[in-house]
Amino acid sequence: MAKRFSSFEDLMGAEEVAPNVYISKHPLPRGRSKSWNGYLGSVVGQAVLAAVSSSGPGFSPNSVHSLFLKPISMESEVTWKVVETATGKTFCHRNVKAYQRNDLVYMANVSLTRKNCYSSIDAEYTAYVERLRERRLLQSQRDRVEHEQDIDDDNEDEKVISKPFYFETPYPDVLKKVNLEKSNMSSVLKHQLSSKDISIEVIEANEQTDEAESVLPRINCFARLGQNSKIDNHAFQFVALAVLLDISMFSNLQKNKSMSSSKFFAGSVNSSLNQTLYIHDTNFDCTHWFGYSVKQARSVNDRIILEAEIFNDEGFHVATVIQEGHIGAKNLDRTMKL
Template identity: 20%
Template sequence: MVELENKQVEHELISTSLEVEKLEANLFRSKSLWIPIRARGVFGGQVISQALVSATECVDPAYALHSMHCYFLLSASPAIPIVYHVDRVRDGRSYVTRAVRAVQNGRTVFIAMCSFQRPEPRQPSYQTPMPAVQGPEQCDDVEVYYEKILMSPVEVDSRIKEYALEYVQERKKSPIAIKTAGIISEDGMKTHMYWFKARNVPKFDSPAKEAAYQKCILSYISDSHFLVVARRTLGLDSFAKGAQRLAMLTTLDHTIWFYDDSFDCGDWLLYVISTPRAGGGRGVVHGRMYTRTGTLVAVTSQEGVIRAHLLDPSGTTERSKL
């Protein structure tokens, strides 16, 4: 079995993070995998995007991805490649469907259903307007908050400092730049906003291939800072004490709907995220991704396990497991 170098570090080139090796028709294998700091397994956005790259390779370029529905079943290790099996479920005149099963060590760790549509640009259109927000040039990188912790003259918990240092180092090597764009209230919900863009995005001669690859990059980005909004809405934190201490945060499912084929992930995209409901050990987040000029290009949704560090009736700590 092929083994990957278990560095657990995000690659600086987005093209490397998304790259898969074609083994034969409908069968692909990851070439790099990484685990974010303090995470349970391989970054979900990387699995989503590699699965999408694999599915796209099995579709006529005349069809464009319009939706992707994913389930995370098991945590994946970065030490062993993931093999992506693509099933050509349906080839219709207007829509094409591909199912992807991601397998590692003989176990299915992830499944996705991808639907592709023959574009219909003349149909009527509507979108929710982009919120009023400062431009990316006026916003701080997300790591600035943690850099301030590291430079603070005030005594800070050593665990927080250790995490801050790891996070800053991770962010500086990431192929994705992220800026905090603030928190607003929409219909009574706290809505978190971030600017994202990919660095060193490769270019393609074919417009269809270019658009398809941009969607693969966006799918990678879509899992960043997403479920954490539900955790924040619940007031949970890994470094808190008692019932406010976070015990588990992991994704169950993830969905993306695309409504534009002309965006560029090499330019800033605004990610608007809110939590309509959380409880019972789960939480759901909804997201909207806009170009900096205000075009809504994708709508996202994700549900995950969000558990607090609680005591059971006997007074012992409840074990967090799936």
């Protein structure tokens, strides 16, 4: 009988058994019921969880560079060992390694920061500008009365706050056109992470690909954790983000007509080789819809590289991923070189 899990956090959780050593509570979920290995996004997600758990309060990941070294069995738990390579006031860096049966099967370098939420940084900057305006207005009034010189801002005790930077990637028009509230939810593609407890929901949102772009087809879709999922610990939002990425980019994309009709997608994706995830903003909720715009950047020698921009439910660009996978594809030119 399949084991049931009370929540996504229960399924993907890990326990600290020694300083900076963690063991997954359960074997990681399979990709398919008959698959020996499973969603490698769950491996990335738990690596992020180990890095966050070893970094102290307030830190969240802003980049994850993954390398899959050996097949990862979903029959046994994973042991995670974290090395603190650098720790500062606002930034830190962790090297995370995964072991099964004492074999090194996966490793990742995770960078974390305390300031990765644009809305909070923008609010801090707006308040700073308002304080600066009020000081200058007050000084101007004093000058008219007392004929004093302007305040030299360089001599102010308050630290100067720079205008925050954010990614101004436009929200794809094809995603804007989808009314999620009126979408036919019976047509939503679902994947079960474990028994019938935790599911991934995906809605395809593609337009006809132009002939000029047919060599590099693009997939547009929405994905989220199932409506019954709940995340209380914010660290698991990043775990869920990694899980959603792997399912959306490999398991589900090949079901899309424009991808499956491509000569590069005549077969199936077998495994991930490496993945680089950049998290630009922490303002997202994995139980709400993410918008994905995925491009097939390169496909040669049974390998495919996919690039994806991920938007939160407000249309802001919150993450970017570049993922390389091995595919069992047909019609590939074996003489082509990278």
